[in-house]
Amino acid sequence: MSLLAVDQEKCHRDGICAEVCPARIIEFKGNDAFPSLVDGGDKICISCGHCVAVCPYGAMSHTIMKPEECQSVNEDWLLGPEQVEHFLRYRRSIRNYKNEQVEQGTLTKLIDVARFAPSGHNFQPVKWLVIYDQDAVQRMAAFVIEWMRHLMKEDSPLVAAMHLNRVVSSWEEGNDPICRNAPHIIIAHAHKEDRTAPVACTIALTYLELAASSFDLGACWAGYFNAAATLWPPMQQELGLPEGNVNFGAMMVGYPKFKYHRLPLRNDAEILWR
């Protein structure tokens, strides 16, 4: 069975599917021909679904993606530049959370948005680990502090670079500078050998952070957490990721305690034009 199936009743033979195909594996064998897969194309296809999504007539099907399974674009929901700018600038790192759990179904929906983030070759290498239990989140934060104390004992240059003395002191005063008392941590992980994974995980977590506010959730990158999970074997053991996988990013998630009313300023863009 071919990877692609063309509904000849619907196809207008406009060639758009072939033009957008990133792998260039759709051809027209003659003037009256319908689109077809080049020889060996099934081995090259990256299953991005562009051929299905771009066809205005719903004529193209892929074995793993039929047009009727792919939601139609809703033009009314597309945002203009001012709304997009406002939405992106409205995103904040949330470090104060209500003492309230988020339902697992809501976190699943949030991750379900993030999984549509782009990845090199459309490999989609990102896997997720949710540390759902708040006690477990706190246990992991304690591992991060243990790692920091280890670095302090070793006189590591990271201590000054990451202000670890202040972080550890704050922990000892009863604060949580690691996970900010967030009820949940969401980790993006992938196989350590996958070259597309670091960027894919970063983009997926960025999608997740941006999408959070639409669920009334707040999120914040857990950088200290991620550094310890990357570098501290006892923490890696506690995380228990699948064999061969490593974490590429972690995000605190919960219901925000406060609302922001203004969009803070940032440095001007430095742009070189060539």
Ligand SMILES: Cc1cc2nc3c(=O)[nH]c(=O)nc-3n(C[C@H](O)[C@H](O)[C@H](O)COP(=O)(O)O)c2cc1C
């Ligand atoms: C990779 C990365 C790691 C971060 N790690 C932490 C962290 O461990 N703890 C924290 O409170 N904020 C962390 N942040 C949040 C930044 O401090 C924040 O993005 C910055 O201050 C700008 O604020 P804004 O996100 O509200 O625009 C991190 C951000 C990024 C992108």
